[in-house]
Amino acid sequence: MTTDARHPREPHFAGWRPLMWGAAACLLSLPLIAMQFTDEVNWTLSDFVVFGGMLAVACGACDVAMRKGGNWRYRAGALLAVGTAFLLVWVNLAVGFVGSETNSYNLWYAGVLAIGVASAFIARFRPGGMAAALTATAIAQATIGLVAQFSGMDHPWPATVVFTGLWLVSAALFLAAARSGTRSLS
The missing domain is CATH 1.20.58 (Methane Monooxygenase Hydroxylase; Chain G, domain 1)
Structure with missing residues (x-):
């Protein structure tokens, strides 16, 4: 063929x-x-x-x-980031991370996604930039979770750990893609 x-x-x-x-x-x-x-x-x-x-x-x-996407590392990082973002929105809309889904503090998690999306566009979806974007997203996720935890709010801290970990694994995959010379989305 x-x-x-x-x-x-x-x-x-x-x-x-x-x-x-x-x-x-x-x-x-x-x-x-x-x-x-x-x-x-x-x-x-x-x-x-x-x-x-x-x-x-x-x-x-x-x-x-x-x-x-470039190689399998880039694709896996992208799929993990998209899946994590999807779950973040789904869980937040369904039950909320802080208290119930009606707690206005849950809107802060939209900031996590905004940081990730804005950073990805700034990085022009290049693997090294995506690694930095997902690391910033993980930091935002952890920061919001820590503030909620130390403010005495009803916050499931294991969810923060899991989501932060997923963002960091995605960042590590993008970093591995960058080191292997993978091209960006174009």
């Missing part, structure tokens, strides 16, 4: 795209199915729109990272 220079052959993982998007669609349908069997799940249209938007952004970011 030959490839056209204008349309290079897609990487071997291209078959995962339909699987990823299909899994997202299935995940979005689970609350609707659960609502048929229990009154404990009661989603509104806005819940489905928000969750659908979250899934679309996460899957789109993963799709871009898999197609445009």
